[in-house]
Amino acid sequence: MTASELPRTVAVIGTGVIGNGWIARALAAGCRVTAFDLDPTAAERTRAFVARAWPALERLGLADNADQHALTFVDSLAAAVEGAELIQENVPERLEIKRATLAELDALAAPEVVIGSSTSGIKPSDLQSACTKAPGRVIVAHPFNPVYLLPLVELVGGEHTSPAVTERAKAQYAAMGMRPLVVRREIEGHVADRLMEALWREALHLVNDGVATTEEVDAAVVYGCGLRWSLMGTFLTFHLAGGDGGMRHMLHQFGPALKLPWTKLEAPELTEELIDKVADGCEHQAAGRSVAELETRRDAFLTELLELTQKYWPEAEGLQSRI
Incomplete structure (x- = not known):
């Protein structure tokens, strides 16, 4: 991607964990960021978040003009989107809130500016429904936590979205170091979250039924399938099988086993007993470490893993042209 495709200014609306992750990634790519959040403590929280993320970003490689201080908090949506070349919405995952916010952003922003929503499950056509100026530029741009390290962003267009909008968004997110996955048609939960939710539901059943603890389930992923998935994914892993x-x-040899009742894809009832099992198990695994300490450990691991993955999967550089 060329430097011209990098948005010079990114507007970030909502600065929770995901919004702050977008801010850190954009700053590391050399963008300026304008941010808006109703929380009066947001600016302080965000600057602390970026400072914690910066060492990991430095290790992965910063843009020559990257500046963690190229961040301005403003007091209105209008001020946030003024001059922005890409807008990222991260308000709470409730359709009525997102729809109203996106309608206001659509009315304020120049019609050619892409507005990406970080929604993990809502379809873009539903997000576009209250927009009247340029609804097609409102798309799903769903990242994964931590956004400043994990490169996947799922791009999903709605009924009003043209291929040109999707291509523009793809180029802009790729210029920020993301790996855009253009989802072929809109569906609740998109692609990656539907896969993760299936595993999550089965994990809850295993804990609920007393088959395994949270620590044992996590060990099964970390030391088994997870190691292979980080390089090959699901299908190529089974191709080798x-x-x-x-x-x-x-498929001819093991495919019939798919009809056996091995899994329970519906989630178990979330009883207080199950909540206690899961929460107590996670607290035991944390072993007294705070969330901030665990995040630091996670980031150190992910930076090394990303470096290793890039070493052994150089063909991923050409992935964009095949999606």
Whole structure:
């Protein structure tokens, strides 16, 4: 991607964990950021967040003009979007709040400016429904926590979105170091969250039924499938499981087992007993470490893992052209 595709100014609306992650990533890419949040303590929280994230970003590589202080908090949506070349919305995951916020952003921003919503599950056509100026530029741009390290962003257009808007968004997010995945058609939960939710529901059943503790479930992922998934994903992992015959042989040999009742895709009832099991298990795993300490440990691991993944998966550089 060329420097011209990098948005010079990014407006970030809502500065919770995800919004702050977008801010850190944009600053590291050399963008200026204008931010808006109703919380009067937001600016202080955000600047502390960016300072904590900066060492990991430095290790991965900053843009020549990256500046963690190129951040301005403003007191209105109008001030936030003025001059912005990309807008990222991160307000609470409630359709009525997002719809109203996006309608206001659509009315304020120049019609060619892409407005991405970080929603993890709402379809873009529903987000666009109250917009009257340029609804097609309102799209889903769903990242993953921590946004400043994990590169995937799912881009989903709605009924009013043209291919040109999607291509513009794809270029802008890629210029910020993201790996855009253009989802072929809109669906609740998009792609990655639907996969993670399936595993999450099954994990809750295993804990609820006394088959495994939270620590044992996590160990099964960390030391088993997770290691392979970080390089190959789901399908290529199973392709290797078929030996020389690849996926075709694997499906013929093991495919019938998919009909066996091994999994329970509906979530178990969230009883107080299950909540206690899960919460107590996680607190035991945390072993007295604060969330901030665990985040620092996570970031150190992810930076090394990203470096390793890039070393062994150089063909990922060409992924954009195949999506």
